[in-house]
Amino acid sequence: MAFPYTNLTLFLSLLSLSTLSLALSLSAFSPVDIYLFDCGSTVDSTFDDGRRFVPDSSTSARSVSLRNQNPNPNSPQIYQTARVFRRPSKYEFQIHDPGTQMVRLHFQGFNSCNFDWNSAQFQVLVNGFVVLKVNNFGFGGVLGPMIKEYLIWVGTGKLVIRFVPDKKSSFAFVNAIEVVSAPKDLVADTAMYVSDGKVVGFDGLAKQALQVVHRVNVGGHKVTPFNDSLWRTWITDEEFFDSGFGSERVYFGGRIKYQDGGASREVGPDNVYNSARLIRSTNASIPNVNMTWVFPAVGGYKYLVRMHFCDFASTSLGLLYFNVYVNGNLAYEDLDLSKAANYMLASPFYADFVVDGDDLDSLTVSVGPSNASVPYAIDGILNGIEIMKLNNSVGSLDGEHCAEWVLRSWPRGHVSLLVPLVAAACVLLSLSMVTRRRIMRKKESVAWTKLPVDVSEVNAKHGNIHQSDILEST
Numbered sequence: 001m002a003f004p005y006t007n008l009t010l011f012l013s014l015l016s017l018s019t020l021s022l023a024l025s026l027s028a029f030s031p032v033d034i035y036l037f038d039c040g041s042t043v044d045s046t047f048d049d050g051r052r053f054v055p056d057s058s059t060s061a062r063s064v065s066l067r068n069q070n071p072n073p074n075s076p077q078i079y080q081t082a083r084v085f086r087r088p089s090k091y092e093f094q095i096h097d098p099g100t101q102m103v104r105l106h107f108q109g110f111n112s113c114n115f116d117w118n119s120a121q122f123q124v125l126v127n128g129f130v131v132l133k134v135n136n137f138g139f140g141g142v143l144g145p146m147i148k149e150y151l152i153w154v155g156t157g158k159l160v161i162r163f164v165p166d167k168k169s170s171f172a173f174v175n176a177i178e179v180v181s182a183p184k185d186l187v188a189d190t191a192m193y194v195s196d197g198k199v200v201g202f203d204g205l206a207k208q209a210l211q212v213v214h215r216v217n218v219g220g221h222k223v224t225p226f227n228d229s230l231w232r233t234w235i236t237d238e239e240f241f242d243s244g245f246g247s248e249r250v251y252f253g254g255r256i257k258y259q260d261g262g263a264s265r266e267v268g269p270d271n272v273y274n275s276a277r278l279i280r281s282t283n284a285s286i287p288n289v290n291m292t293w294v295f296p297a298v299g300g301y302k303y304l305v306r307m308h309f310c311d312f313a314s315t316s317l318g319l320l321y322f323n324v325y326v327n328g329n330l331a332y333e334d335l336d337l338s339k340a341a342n343y344m345l346a347s348p349f350y351a352d353f354v355v356d357g358d359d360l361d362s363l364t365v366s367v368g369p370s371n372a373s374v375p376y377a378i379d380g381i382l383n384g385i386e387i388m389k390l391n392n393s394v395g396s397l398d399g400e401h402c403a404e405w406v407l408r409s410w411p412r413g414h415v416s417l418l419v420p421l422v423a424a425a426c427v428l429l430s431l432s433m434v435t436r437r438r439i440m441r442k443k444e445s446v447a448w449t450k451l452p453v454d455v456s457e458v459n460a461k462h463g464n465i466h467q468s469d470i471l472e473s474t
């Protein structure tokens with residue numbers, strides 16, 4: 001097997017950069033745009049991580065606000081109310097910082113005499129992408145809330161979230177919405193595309209719609225939004241770890257050395273990089289084992305596999321070399337973490353791999369010793385894994401219908417006349433998206449604001465939220 005070393009090396013040097021300056025970035029990330037809405041509520045709710053969600057003001061009689069009459073006292077306040085849509089409706093958010101936006105949607109059904117949560121059937125669209133299809137939600141009395149997270153590129157102007165019920169007898173709902181501008185280094189545009197024993201460059205990653213499907217802190221504890229500067233949740237890896245031998249779990253009490261050009265604290269927080277699982281050689285032989293994780297995945301999509309590494313366990317530089325496999329394919333041979341982390345221990349590094357999930361129902365990630373591994377040393381390490389789904393060729397993260405089709409399928413009279421046009425519209429849509437990006441104007445940069453942002457002020461100032469019937473809007 002021949003691997004294109006040039007590509008890998010180029011990628012490696014792009015990530016590790018040769019700058020020597022340590023980014024002692026202790027200042028917290030402050031997004032340009034941050035919208036936190038507690039839908040259907042009339043009062044602010046404060047989350048346990050300190051963030052304040054404000055009510056979504058409705059100017060339309062087409063939606064209904066609902067309050068849970070029997071709230072679970074242990075459930076956060078944002079899940080006690082919901083906004084219910086009987087017709088296609090949308091939220092619009094002004095985006096002042098073009099680039100990747102992080103969108104989180106919270107869903108938690110509850111008992112209500114007016115709405116049977118089993119008949120909630122709807123799709124959610126974000127800026128021309130179909131991101132979610134919900135069927136028979138159920139009211140989830142025992143189940144926790146369903147939280148969906150997306151990374152969507154917005155070149156200019158607005159981010160629009162549409163809720164489209166499947167038919168007149170069904171409805172859509174949402175409990176809370178987060179729209180936050182992502183840091184510029186969160187989604188690099190280039191990754192390594194791993195398929196059938198080949199590794200080649202993959203460009204244009206940043207402009208795909210991404211859905212985070214798994215986010216795992218390897219070897220460590222669950223990380224809650226409280227300890228993550230982008231308010232993410234990282235769960236433990238036990239349910240995915242699939243190796244027969246006893247790998248070692250390790251913790252690090254020292255400081256994680258974030259460097260300029262390497263993984264930043266926004267890419268992965270301290271609590272992810274300071275725990276790991278590793279393979280250790282304790283005698284003259286190198287263990288012939290892999291550490292393997294298996295993740296459920298839906299076929300028919302490409303996936304981005306982001307692996308987080310931080311070598312705080314080696315006794316010195318230049319001792320840790322290992323292979324990385326994705327779906328059984330050698331994705332990175334002889335990964336030299338010292339070099340990748342610019343010759344500094346306890347300094348984080350991540351690698352992005354894109355894989356085809358055509359006929360998959362699971363995705364495997366393995367780390368094991370390589371030909372360059374040395375005895376009496378660490379011979380493999382992994383600190384975190386993120387798995388993100390890429391939109392398919394019709395621009396959907398959930399099904400085979402494009403956004404235009406979903407919008408047109410809302411029953412309103414001459415549907416049958418429209419159906420033949422829909423396929424053409426899908427094609428035109430993707431063409432127009434390309435064109436629009438080309439003619440996209442650069443916006444003036446907006447000064448960064450300090451957290452916590454007074455969202456209600458932002459709300460009033462920019463009039464960021466409107467709900468209206470999409471069929472009446474242009």
Ligand SMILES: *[C@@H]1O[C@H](CO)[C@@H](O)[C@H](O)[C@H]1NC(C)=O
Binds near residue numbers: 223226227271
């Ligand atoms: C945040 O991280 C610290 C340090 O690891 C830990 O002690 C604390 O329990 C965490 N807090 C939450 C709310 O997860």
Ligand SMILES: *[C@@H]1O[C@H](CO)[C@@H](O)[C@H](O)[C@H]1NC(C)=O
Binds near residue numbers: 282283284285
């Ligand atoms: C090294 O240690 C492993 C287990 O720790 C053992 O299985 C193996 O036989 C040892 N090899 C040698 C050469 O002692």
Ligand SMILES: *[C@@H]1O[C@H](CO)[C@@H](O)[C@H](O)[C@H]1NC(C)=O
Binds near residue numbers: 325
């Ligand atoms: C580790 O995994 C790779 C990819 O699946 C495989 O080719 C290799 O044989 C495995 N090594 C061991 C020791 O199981």
Ligand SMILES: *[C@@H]1O[C@H](CO)[C@@H](O)[C@H](O)[C@H]1NC(C)=O
Binds near residue numbers: 323330333370371
């Ligand atoms: C390691 O070395 C062996 C023998 O020289 C070679 O066949 C193999 O391709 C090398 N690489 C890996 C990943 O095993």
Ligand SMILES: *[C@@H]1O[C@H](CO)[C@@H](O)[C@H](O)[C@H]1NC(C)=O
Binds near residue numbers: 208302
């Ligand atoms: C995602 O959608 C965009 C726009 O519709 C399209 O250009 C791109 O090819 C899609 N991605 C994949 C992996 O098909």
